[in-house]
Amino acid sequence: MKVKNMKIVYFFAGILLLAGCQAPSKEPNKEQVHQALKVEVIQPENLHPSFILKLPGALEPNESLDVYAKVKGFVKRIHVDVGDKVRKGQVLATLEAPEMDLQSTADLARSQQLEANLAVSKQRYERIRKVSQNQPGAVSALELEQAYGNLLRDSSAVQESRFSHRKTAQLKEYLVVRAPFSGIITSRNYSIGALIGDTGIPIFRLVENDRLKLKVTVPEVHAQAISDSTRAVFSVLGLPESSFEARVKRNAKVIDPVTKALALEFEIPNQDGRLNGGDYADVQLHLRRERPTFFVPQQSVIHSQSGIFVLGLNDRQEVQRIPVKIGQELDGKVEIFANLTGEEVLLKKASEEIINGQKVQILK
Structure with missing residues (x-):
């Protein structure tokens, strides 16, 4: 019985001892909970460095060109090939167009016929004009006017024929394809005998590689x-x-x-x-750059999903996020672009955990 009582005494003594060890904690100081975060601050540096x-x-x-034919025709001869260096004006290809030769021959024959008609009209007009001057009344005014009208008509026909002949001759010159500038042929798309028309495919590709x-x-x-x-x-x-x-x-x-x-x-x-x-x-x-720009330590810049920022302080030492754009990096510093004057106070070590409007304490 005595031993049993001693066990009970020891049990309650242990409980009291544990209760004494767990002293009631003091209520936390509200000032400690709301104590301002201590931070180091800097000002942006105005630098004007060269950079790479x-x-x-x-x-x-320098120049590159697809060479097309100006007229439709068959390839008669290819004078150059891929890899050849060519000079400006050099002949690259020669075409042939039989119908153009026929047209040229017809224009020439018509021109000769019209020139002969013009010569007859001119002689007749000169003869009537002289008779009219030497023998007044021998030739009517109407006949003289008709002769002069025929002369003008035949003269216009000759001019038109000459123009048509020159046009055909010019088109025949286009059968010779020349290099518009000096360079290298990099591609050729036609062979001898091929018909070049409105396919939209160039004959050559020419580039200036010098x-x-x-x-x-x-x-x-x-x-x-x-x-x-x-x-x-x-x-x-x-x-x-x-x-x-x-x-x-x-x-x-x-x-x-x-x-x-x-x-x-x-x-x-x-x-x-x-x-x-x-x-x-x-x-x-x-x-x-034309003028100096601002640099800050790399750790002063926050890269977040909402943008890139530095953390500035207002007069009440409250944090304000300042959006910036990033430029060059230089010896651990980064170039920033924002509406800054250089007098701003910025947090040296920025963190996303520091919220906008949070009060901080500057370390001296």
């Missing part, structure tokens, strides 16, 4: 950094060990409304033929 912008580009021939155009599109955010002295250094996949340099030749100066980019062209001499039109190019543009 890497973009894709494409090499294209000069190339490097085409690059620059994003809108960098458009103001382009100048007439902008330099490009580029390489192509076929010559990875070589680099080439060029300066801007043509600047569209207008942002494309669809791509929101600026089109540039660089002219590349290629007399040695090392480069090919159609090559893909890795381009480095050496740029410097």
Whole structure:
């Protein structure tokens, strides 16, 4: 019985001991719950650095053209083939059109006949005119007018015939297809004897490969950094060990409304033929903006689904999200574009967990 009572005493003593160990916690201090977040702040830096912008580009021939025949005819002779270099005005192909030869012969015969008629009309008019002058009344005025009218009619017919003959001769010249500029033949689509008509298929493809155009599109955010002295250094996949340099030749100066980019062209001499039109190019543009821009540490920028922001503070030390656009990265800093003055106070380390309007405490 005594042992049983001792167990009961020990049991209640243990309960009291546990209760004593669990001292009631104090109610949390409301000031601690709402204590402002301590943050480091910075101001945007106004810098004016040079930078390199890497973009894709494409090499294209300075001139490229599909060569068509101006008239319908059969291919009589092909003078060049794919890969041949040609000079401006060089004969590329000769066509033949038998009906055109017949028309030319007919026009010539008609022209000769009309010129003979004109000679007779002229002689008759001169004879009647002289008789009228030397023997007044011997020839009626009506007869003189008729002779003069016949002369004018035959003269007009001769002029029309001559024009028709010249037109046929001009069309016959079109049977000889010539190169509009110096370049290389890159394709041929017809053989001797083929009929060239309204098929819409060119006879040749001609490109000027001695000069190339490097085409690059620059994003809108960098458009103001382009100048007439902008330099490009580029390489192509076929010559990875070589680099080439060029300066801007043509600047569209207008942002494309669809791509929101600026089109540039660089002219590349290629007399040695090392480069090919159609090559893909890795381009480095050496740029410097017209005026300084703002830079902040990379950790000061938030990239979220709703946009890109930096976190600024107002006079009451409340957080305000400022939308920005991103430019170049430079030594751990990033270029930002926004409606800033440079006097803004920004959080050095931004976080999406910091909400708009939240009060913070600046670390000294």
